[in-house]
Amino acid sequence: MTPTTAHLLYLIFALGGVGIYLLLPKAGRSQALAGAVIGVISVAGLLTVLAARVILPDATTVYFYLFATIAVLAAARVITHPKPVYCALYFVLVVIAVAALLVLQRAEFLAVALVMIYAGAILVTYLFVIMLAYQGGSPVYDRRSREPLLAVLAGFVLMAAVAGRAEDLPQPASPPTVAVPTADAQDAASQLHDSNTGAIGAAVMTKYVVALEIAGVLLLVAMVGAIAMSRKKVPVERFAAPVRPIGQVGREVEPY
């Protein structure tokens, strides 16, 4: 039986899992070097399998491999770096690399929205909190991963579930028959490229308008909740009205 792509991917993911496990910060002697070597081998293997069996390389897929490699390596550093600030910064790098992948897919709006919202707002807030929390170096319980083995196993299962659906491309014995797009299709494609944002807007406001409204309500609820949680508790007496006899209201005393 020749190994299918899925089998190869299982093997690579298992290797990567070992690498990540060794890289995760733990007590005792650091095994990071061995972990890094194994991890790099597994990433190289992944790229080889992808290039040879799943995604045929051409001129533009070079960029796919470039940004995908950056994203994967930076993502590994997000969970393995011992300093929380660096973890957040590697997360920023992952976001930017994924935004580049989205640009390759001609989803420019999504790419910029990802950078603006994740890198520009959410991760700055993360960084803000981390910097405030770790003024004098991070405590020991934040420099060690808690359940490295279980985490790696769970990650392996998730990745393997994806890999199980990987299918081999038919090996090109003859030159691959790429359907030449008709003039109409080319027009449609270039139009989509030109008014990417408009197409997304139209879809959101027509097909997915219910989801949009629900998201809006959810955000409102979250905002109200945040305000409710951040309010200080003020003793009631400070706001209590001065005691006054009922009969006097409207005569000597101003009504409420």
Place this chain on the structure above:
Amino acid sequence: MVEFLTSQLGVSIILALVVIGVMLGSVAYCIFFERKIAGWVQDRFGPNRVGYRGILQSIADGGKLLLKEDVIPGHVDTPLFILAPAIIFLVAFVGFAAIPWGGQLQLGENLVDIQVAKPDIGLLYILGVASIGVYGVVLGGWSSNNKYSFYGGIRAAAQMLSYEIPLGLCILVVVLTMGTLRLESITLQQTEYWGGILPMWNVILHPLAFLVFLITALAESNRMPFDLPEAEQELVGGYHTEYSGLKFGMFLLAEYAHMITASGFIAVLFLGGWHFPWIAWTQPEATAWYAVIAKMLVLAGKITFFIFLMMWLRWTLPRLRFDQLLRLAWKGLIPITLGLFTLAVILVYVGRQQSLPWALLGNAVVLAIVLAAAGLSQVEVTGRQANLPSIRPGPVSTGTART
């Protein structure tokens, strides 16, 4: 070769190189003008020793920064300490790519755009790049491992996150009016006229949004009166206290590059970019080389005006206190821009050609509501609570000499 140079790609590459070169030069001279304007405001000469009337001062300053020792203190987080000025410098210059400098140029049979890149999301591109810029300041403050620097970084993060919201809402007002995110077509739509006379510049349609945008752009580029992150009286220079030599120079240059980007952005969004009304050379139909140069000069003039305005403000206004700064954003600018946003939605139904009287009426209504709310509120402008004794200065007594 000639074919490549007259194609859009060739023109874009040449333009990118020219823009970077010109920007580095003009950023250096911004510092000179800043000092000259400071001298003008404070009734003194300003730099006048190096060259004719001090015109070589920038070159001398640059040489000084280059030759100074570049100290990396022992207590800093070295990788991030080096990364921070690089990020802030990169981000300040990448934003220029999407600004339409001069309409279209007829080169042989090609009609090329004088713009480095024209993505579908030009406006969002500049916003996205600018939103990365906060990392430079925050990391510079944190990696310095210095309390004052750290306060500067924290302030910068809070300030830039807060002011991004009214900034984004102002941009949404423009986007709703124009119906596009492309900067070149935003410029193009502003070259039309009302009644054949009045140019359709957004500043006429949305004067309040223009003002709010100006304020938030000042805050986003950390300029006075919003330069809390580097308030030297409190924080000894804030996030760049520990920097010296060329790294400090990069922070300085990036600040001025930010000013140029912000000014260019204001000019394109609200003042018609390269368009100047009633002059044939700056209309979109003119595509000869002299017309392109005229358009570039018009845009450069608008940018220069806004840079001058920012410098003038810097030497005129005192700095805000930090709680006042945040209150201005959250309780002042965001409600106003939400009102303006609602107005813009209504104007979309009216249509741009007919909307001038409605827009002015709506702006007047928003202004009246703002003034009424400010007048009726019991909170003092300084932010002191109503139940505390006032800190307003009493009447000044003069003429009584101490005996």
